[in-house]
Amino acid sequence: MENFVVSARKYRPANFKSVVGQQHITTTLQNAIKNNHLAQAFLFCGPRGVGKTTCARILAKTINCENRGEDQEACGTCESCLSFQNNASFNIYELDAASNNSVDDIRNLVDQVRYAPQKGQYKVYIIDEVHMLSNQAFNAFLKTLEEPPKYAIFILATTEKHKIIPTILSRCQIFDFNRIQIKHIAEHLQYIAKEESVDYEDEALRLIAAKADGALRDALSIFDLIVTYSAGKKVTYQETIANLHILDYDYYFKVVEALLAGNIADTLLIFDEILKKGFDGHNFVVGLAEHFRDLLVVQDSATVNLLEVSDEVKANYIEQSKASSQSFLLSALSIANQCDIHYKSSKNQRLHVELALMKMAKIPAALSLAALAVEDSKKKA
Ligand SMILES: Nc1ncnc2c1ncn2[C@@H]1O[C@H](COP(=O)(O)OP(=O)(O)O)[C@@H](O)[C@H]1O
Ligand SMILES: [Mg+2]
Ligand SMILES: [Zn+2]
Structure with missing residues (x-):
């Protein structure tokens, strides 16, 4: 049997245009790339599962691509793109501050930043849930954030913007990610259902989209769950309300x-x-x-x-x-x-x-x- 890959991973967007519902962000990033006006520090704010990490990875891949298109999208076939797609690139570094929030964790990262990339132009550092860093860790990081080497780009992500201290806020270009509209989530689910040859009723997908409350990742997990239950390979409204314990309207x-x-x-x-x-x-x-x-x-x-x-x-x-x-x-x-x-x-x-x-x-x-x-x-x- 083929290994089952959860939809949220299988359908992680590989380029800017396949990101759902965040055009204000992807367009700004693409324009910045085009005009060579890219900030060195970004703060991506927004609820869970709306594409923050995804956009950070796409940005890293795009700016390192060896033959980026006119449309400012990565080619997906050059050596650099391939290494990104296989999770083997040395030009991206991800730190989850929720579980690695000590001074030592940040010192490791700061040490890393000193080495220029061997291949490609940029090294991208993603710090997820950055509000979880300890005060001490924040301070250790501040100097690097203030004067980063020109090949380094920092993307800080958080679900809790209000917890970010002003010294960090003032040094970053801030992007606010949207909750994704029910309609757009439902359309995305339709696309995935077709790719997976799963039959569906529109109303079932809409219900899943509504239940996900704006988070695309949650919608995909619920979708997987219901596909698993529906041995008949059809996602029906009745099956969905039964599984989600939603009252039939x-x-x-x-x-x-x-x-x-x-x-x-x-x-x-x-x-x-x-x-x-x-x-x-x-x-x-x-x-x-x-x-x-x-x-x-x-x-x-x-x-x-x-x-x-x-x-x-x-x-x-x-x-x-x-x-x-x-x-x-x-x-x-x-x-x-x-x-x-x-x-x-x-x-x-x-x-x-x-x-x-x-x-x-x-x-x-x-x-x-x-x-x-x-x-x-x-x-x-
Ligand atoms: N805007 C989006 N467009 C398309 N897929 C998305 C989007 N947001 C989330 N996803 C799906 O959810 C998964 C997790 O998204 P992620 O970028 O890690 O969310 P976040 O970092 O905001 O919590 C992705 O792999 C993708 O499948
Ligand atoms: Mg994330
Ligand atoms: Zn490429």
Whole structure:
């Protein structure tokens, strides 16, 4: 059997253009290379798994490439590129400050910096999680950072920018990496699924992308997990919600349908079913509030793009939003929100949610009563 390589490693981007969702960074780097205006120290900030290490490695490879293209991408075939691709280049040095944060670790690195590269133009030093360096280690490093030899480039990476001391900040060109949008993650997953000949449902990939909360690496790990589970080689929506323990949004559609009909019994029965499946009442309330928000958002063509779902599912939202008035949605959202806020302090949490649902089920009747009263007063006037 072939060795299984996790997708996050197998699909680490090899050049700038295959990095997803960080164009503001890759373009700036490529322009700097083109104009020979490269800084010697960078600080890459941003959440985990969004491409910091990846971009640092691509930069190192590109500036050492022997026949870099007009587009400022590495050729991928020269001796230097090959050594980078085989993790055998001497021109890149990575230090994980999370586990190597002593003065000695930094002294080793500083010693290294004194030797010019034997081959290629630049040596690139990546210090990951740089906020973890001890104060002493920071100080030992500062002088090198201040006056680096011209062949040395430092890339400091951190998930916690606020912990970086000003003396470091002021010496680096700072790049803020984005969380990656659900849509872009989902597209990337589609690409990988096709490469791996894995069948999928769009909605399943979107769900994985949403669950990853902006981190592409997390999305890839979840994807691998679900592919492993789905022996049938198809990533389905049903399998994904089961594996990720996510509540099927069909439930929200059903609850709202019952609420709009003023049907308290149905509403409570659906909630009961959700609890029996082992879902948490609080999550349900938060999810329901999001559902109301999504319905509100699709009611107006100006905001419809704020809803990040596939077109197929969007149609469902549009249909339900047409059936619900804005007043209903706003009142229901407000009740859901109150229920969320007071959930933790409630003594009987199930009843707390049920009460909120009952109030919501009464909104349509209350609204039509109010409308009647208005008409009545018009007639009298
Ligand atoms: N912006 C991105 N574009 C494409 N793949 C990405 C991106 N960000 C992360 N990945 C995937 O996740 C893996 C880990 O990314 P990495 O660059 O190490 O993240 P970070 O250093 O920000 O924590 C990569 O090997 C790649 O497969
Ligand atoms: Mg990293
Ligand atoms: Zn090359």
